[in-house]
Amino acid sequence: MKKFxxxxxxxxxxxxxxVAAQGDKEVLIRxxxxxxxxxxxxxxxxxRRDSALVVQTLLNSKVxxxxxxxxxxxxxxxxxxxxxxxxxxxxxxxxxxxxxQTVRDRAxxxxxxxxxxxxxxxxxEFVLEEPRGYVALYLxxxxxxxxxxxxxxxELLKKLPLSRDYLRKDMQLIIQDSFQLEPDKAxxxxxxxxxxx
Amino acid sequence: xxxxxKTAAVIIEKLLFRLVDKWRLPCLFAISILTLIMxxxxxxxxxxSNNASMVSQDQELQVNYDLFRKTFGDDEMLLLAITRPxxxxxxxxxxxDRLSGxxxxxxxxxxxxxxxxxxxxxxxxxxxxxxxxxxRPYSEHSAQQIARDLERNPELSQLLLSKDRQTGVVLIDLAxxxxxxxxxxxxxxxxxxxxxxxxxxHLTGIPLLKLTVARFIQRDQQVIIPLxxxxxxxxxxxxxxxxxGLLLPLAAMAITxxxxxxxxxxxxxxxxxxxxxxxxxxxxxSIATTxxxxxxxxxxxxxxxxxxxxxxxxxxxxxxPCLFTAITTALGLVSLLVSEVxxxxxxxxFSAVGVMLSFVVNxxxxxxxxxxxxxxxxxxxxxxxxxxxxxxxxxxxxxxNHPWLVLVSSLLLAAAALSGLGRIENNTDLVRFLKPxxxxxxxxxxxxxxxxxxxxxEFMLTRKDGRALTGLEDMARLGALHQSIDRLQxxxxxxxxxxxLKQLNRAEKKQLTLALPDNGGDLLNLFDLLEAAPDQxxxxxxxxxxxxxxxxxxxxxxxxxxxxxxxxxRIEQTAAGQLGGNYRLVPTGDYYQVVADSNRLVANVIKSFxxxxxxxxxxxxxxxxxxxxxxxxxxxxxxxLAWTAGLIGFLGIDLSTGTAMIAAVAxxxxxxxxxxxxxxxxxxxRGDCKEAVMRTTIATGRALTISALVLFFGFSxxxxxxxxxxxxxxxxxxxxxxxxxxxDLLVLPASLVLFDAWQKERC
Numbered sequence: 005m006k007k008f009x010x011x012x013x014x015x016x017x018x019x020x021x022x023v024a025a026q027g028d029k030e031v032l033i034r035x036x037x038x039x040x041x042x043x044x045x046x047x048x049x050x051x052r053r054d055s056a057l058v059v060q061t062l063l064n065s066k067v068x069x070x071x072x073x074x075x076x077x078x079x080x081x082x083x084x085x086x087x088x089x090x091x092x093x094x095x096x097x098x099x100x101x102x103x104x105q106t107v108r109d110r111a112x113x114x115x116x117x118x119x120x121x122x123x124x125x126x127x128x129e130f131v132l133e134e135p136r137g138y139v140a141l142y143l144x145x146x147x148x149x150x151x152x153x154x155x156x157x158x159e160l161l162k163k164l165p166l167s168r169d170y171l172r173k174d175m176q177l178i179i180q181d182s183f184q185l186e187p188d189k190a191x192x193x194x195x196x197x198x199x200x201x
Numbered sequence: 202x203x204x205x206x207k208t209a210a211v212i213i214e215k216l217l218f219r220l221v222d223k224w225r226l227p228c229l230f231a232i233s234i235l236t237l238i239m240x241x242x243x244x245x246x247x248x249x250s251n252n253a254s255m256v257s258q259d260q261e262l263q264v265n266y267d268l269f270r271k272t273f274g275d276d277e278m279l280l281l282a283i284t285r286p287x288x289x290x291x292x293x294x295x296x297x298d299r300l301s302g303x304x305x306x307x308x309x310x311x312x313x314x315x316x317x318x319x320x321x322x323x324x325x326x327x328x329x330x331x332x333x334x335x336x337r338p339y340s341e342h343s344a345q346q347i348a349r350d351l352e353r354n355p356e357l358s359q360l361l362l363s364k365d366r367q368t369g370v371v372l373i374d375l376a377x378x379x380x381x382x383x384x385x386x387x388x389x390x391x392x393x394x395x396x397x398x399x400x401x402x403h404l405t406g407i408p409l410l411k412l413t414v415a416r417f418i419q420r421d422q423q424v425i426i427p428l429x430x431x432x433x434x435x436x437x438x439x440x441x442x443x444x445x446g447l448l449l450p451l452a453a454m455a456i457t458x459x460x461x462x463x464x465x466x467x468x469x470x471x472x473x474x475x476x477x478x479x480x481x482x483x484x485x486x487s488i489a490t491t492x493x494x495x496x497x498x499x500x501x502x503x504x505x506x507x508x509x510x511x512x513x514x515x516x517x518x519x520x521x522p523c524l525f526t527a528i529t530t531a532l533g534l535v536s537l538l539v540s541e542v543x544x545x546x547x548x549x550x551f552s553a554v555g556v557m558l559s560f561v562v563n564x565x566x567x568x569x570x571x572x573x574x575x576x577x578x579x580x581x582x583x584x585x586x587x588x589x590x591x592x593x594x595x596x597x598x599x600x601x602n603h604p605w606l607v608l609v610s611s612l613l614l615a616a617a618a619l620s621g622l623g624r625i626e627n628n629t630d631l632v633r634f635l636k637p638x639x640x641x642x643x644x645x646x647x648x649x650x651x652x653x654x655x656x657x658x659e660f661m662l663t664r665k666d667g668r669a670l671t672g673l674e675d676m677a678r679l680g681a682l683h684q685s686i687d688r689l690q691x692x693x694x695x696x697x698x699x700x701x702l703k704q705l706n707r708a709e710k711k712q713l714t715l716a717l718p719d720n721g722g723d724l725l726n727l728f729d730l731l732e733a734a735p736d737q738x739x740x741x742x743x744x745x746x747x748x749x750x751x752x753x754x755x756x757x758x759x760x761x762x763x764x765x766x767x768x769x770x771r772i773e774q775t776a777a778g779q780l781g782g783n784y785r786l787v788p789t790g791d792y793y794q795v796v797a798d799s800n801r802l803v804a805n806v807i808k809s810f811x812x813x814x815x816x817x818x819x820x821x822x823x824x825x826x827x828x829x830x831x832x833x834x835x836x837x838x839x840x841x842l843a844w845t846a847g848l849i850g851f852l853g854i855d856l857s858t859g860t861a862m863i864a865a866v867a868x869x870x871x872x873x874x875x876x877x878x879x880x881x882x883x884x885x886x887r888g889d890c891k892e893a894v895m896r897t898t899i900a901t902g903r904a905l906t907i908s909a910l911v912l913f914f915g916f917s918x919x920x921x922x923x924x925x926x927x928x929x930x931x932x933x934x935x936x937x938x939x940x941x942x943x944x945d946l947l948v949l950p951a952s953l954v955l956f957d958a959w960q961k962e963r964c
Binding site: 039041042043045065066067069070073074076077122 | 326327328725726729730732733734735737
């Protein structure tokens with residue numbers, strides 16, 4: 005019985021320990037607030053998580069609809085109809101709008117419950133790993149510490165598998181834009197590590 | 202003469218004898234060394250570049266203005282108006298675009314807004330988007346589109362375009378640092394001079410006004426000082442016809458000037474619009490003292506005895522009158538310290554110091570130098586003959602034989618003049634401080650007429666509970682206030698965040714008309730959009746970062762401070778009704794400070810004049826120890842002031858910083874002649890008043906006439922100044938001096954005769 009209880013505890017804690025272990029292996033390569041000039045609406049980070057390469061966008065904005073609109077506009081410019089990857093871009097854009105609506109609805113509920121504050125929060129991750137890649141959309145709880153945003157907790161809203169080519173190119177464009185880099189420098193930053201993505 | 206006065210006279214005579222006998226060389230050496238040191242310091246004097254001393258140090262005003270600038274930044278900008286018939290056609294727009302681009306690239310310029318830089322808010326795929334007001338390329342076909350866009354954005358049109366659409370306005374923000382500001386303005390002026398004729402480009406604004414004032418002060422110093430020397434030199438030559446009569450007063454004047462301006466510079470002050478008057482005023486006042494001392498020496502002609510003893514005795518006789526005239530003049534000037542304008546305070550303090558230094562210089566220098574010269578041989582003859590002597594005899598005769606006629610006609614003239622007092626109005630107009638021929642004056646008037654106003658009264662709106670002004674009710678009340686303000690006379694437009702919110706709402710909702718949202722949630726969304734907008738520098742100029750303070754700018758036509766003060770008062774009354782008791786609307790800004798100062802001018806004039814009058818007449822009483830002479834001294838000194846006040850009223854001259862100084866300064870000066878006259882009268886009065894009056898008028902009349910003419914012409918040179926208040930101050934003070942001479946030679950003797958007759962009747 006005692007062994008069984010210990011086994012049960014280990015089974016229950018395993019996912020948490022796994023997340024903790026994963027967190028420990030997350031290495032921040034570079035970060036920058038977005039847009040480049042204030043007022044900032046969030047920040048973009050380039051991370052390595054185990055062997056995966058992650059472009060994480062944390063959004064904390066009173067004008068989330070406008071921010072989501074700006075992202076959609078860029079997607080449309082970068083992935084026009086007919087270009088390879090445009091279908092992935094459309095899927096991403098649609099899921100982004102749905103995620104925004106969820107975020108907004110939750111915020112309204114919180115406001116009805118008496119919570120103050122007009123900021124909405126959303127987290128987007130472009131993850132590139134072997135042998136797949138995906139975009140994950142989260143409803144996070146972000147806090148501001150000094151000049152950076154800290155993820156206190158997050159709730160996965162959608163995990164959207166997309167083609168690696170689309171992901172790699174879009175990640176390049178995001179970091180190029182956010183970190184104000186020349187294309188070759190952005191490509192260099194996205195070079196896969198040995199045995200990784 | 203009391204025992205004390207006799208003892209003092211003996212001591213002074215002994216000291217003066219020692220001065221002319223043994224101390225003259227060391228004294229002249231010491232004066233020379235000190236003058237060299239002070240001249241070096243005087244040459245280092247700076248010129249104020251920001252006009253700061255022209256604004257009062259009122260605590261509440263200053264706190265409000267500091268808070269305003271901390272919240273919204275500086276309210277100083279340049280307005281450039283470009284006029285061309287094809288302004289809204291391709292070539293015209295290209296020209297404006299090129300020009301504003303070039304200005305934006307200049308050092309010292311921080312931001313430019315013109316027709317081609319301005320942005321309008323339109324509906325985009327994801328809500329409002331900022332797009333250029335005039336789309337590029339500026340093809341001929343876009344003229345209609347431009348006209349439509351301008352009609353859609355009335356606030357921008359009003360701000361950047363004249364009603365006839367042939368004059369475009371470029372708003373130029375400059376760096377806060379005065380040096381970089383100056384560089385920016387100079388570069389803009391050079392650019393405009395190379396590109397436009399005077400008719401096509403007009404530039405105005407507070408920073409340019411400040412720079413222009415500094416340039417004019419420099420120009421005035423270069424023109425007025427040499428001209429004063431020339432005018433006074435010619436006058437001295439004409440009056441004395443002796444080389445020593447020319448050189449001695451000029452030397453005393455130069456030394457006093459070096460000492461006073463040197464001291465001013467050592468104290469760390471820079472010359473401003475008002476203290477730029479110090480050199481000519483000090484030169485004139487210094488010469489007036491020398492004229493009396495030198496005239497006294499000339500009267501020694503033909504006297505027998507040791508020349509040094511004679512000189513010391515004559516100088517002793519003039520010592521007390523000269524000291525008291527210096528004191529009364531200084532007291533008149535010191536009364537300006539009650540003014541709240543630092544420039545006027547500085548002028549009062551340093552001109553008073555200058556007058557006292559002038560006495561010290563004259564009483565040391567004149568006897569020392571004259572002791573090297575032989576007693577004049579022709580002096581008395583000069584005094585007994587000639588047209589002036591005849592005129593003085595006739596004047597004396599008139600006052601002795603027809604005293605009532607003289608007194609009543611002067612009083613009637615004064616009463617008539619006083620009726621003009623009611624016409625005097627408080628009014629300070631910074632641009633109209635400059636002559637109508639000045640480029641800045643012309644340009645400002647042009648821009649004012651073309652675009653309907655260059656002056657801005659700023660208001661800061663807050664809630665009394667300190668909450669953000671983001672509620673529907675806040676905006677509704679502010680909107681109603683805007684409508685009421687726009688209907689007021691002299692207002693050419695009022696601007697606040699509300700105009701931007703209306704544009705934003707129209708673009709967000711894809712509406713056709715400009716209106717505020719009808720629910721609080723939408724309004725908050727608009728504020729969220731503003732908070733997230735990229736151009737936060739612009740937004741901070743109209744709303745505070747925490748949204749708790751709004752800027753309300755009211756553009757007015759180029760009216761003076763009198764009308765602006767009434768307008769501000771009307772706006773405050775309207776606001777009290779429209780906003781209710783939960784809000785605070787505070788008038789502030791660079792221009793409003795001038796308005797508030799002007800409002801207090803009358804109170805300041807009364808205060809300084811009362812102080813001046815009180816202290817000057819106390820000094821007269823201390824000198825003569827006689828209530829009779831004190832009362833008699835009042836009449837000939839108040840009458841010329843009444844004449845001048847009437848003249849100001851009838852000529853429609855406004856009461857401004859310059860004209861407000863006249864009364865206090867003039868009373869201290871006019872009384873000098875009275876002191877000299879009464880002092881001589883006391884020594885001539887041996888029981889027969891009429892005979893004493895005759896002798897006094899003839900003996901002192903020449904010196905009084907010369908010093909009055911010196912003061913008149915000396916002050917009149919200030920009429921060539923670049924600033925209207927300086928011109929009015931100089932010319933009107935000069936005229937007052939002539940009036941005072943007339944009163945001292947007619948009214949004072951007539952009053953003495955009448956008073957004597959009345960006393961005899963009583964006995």
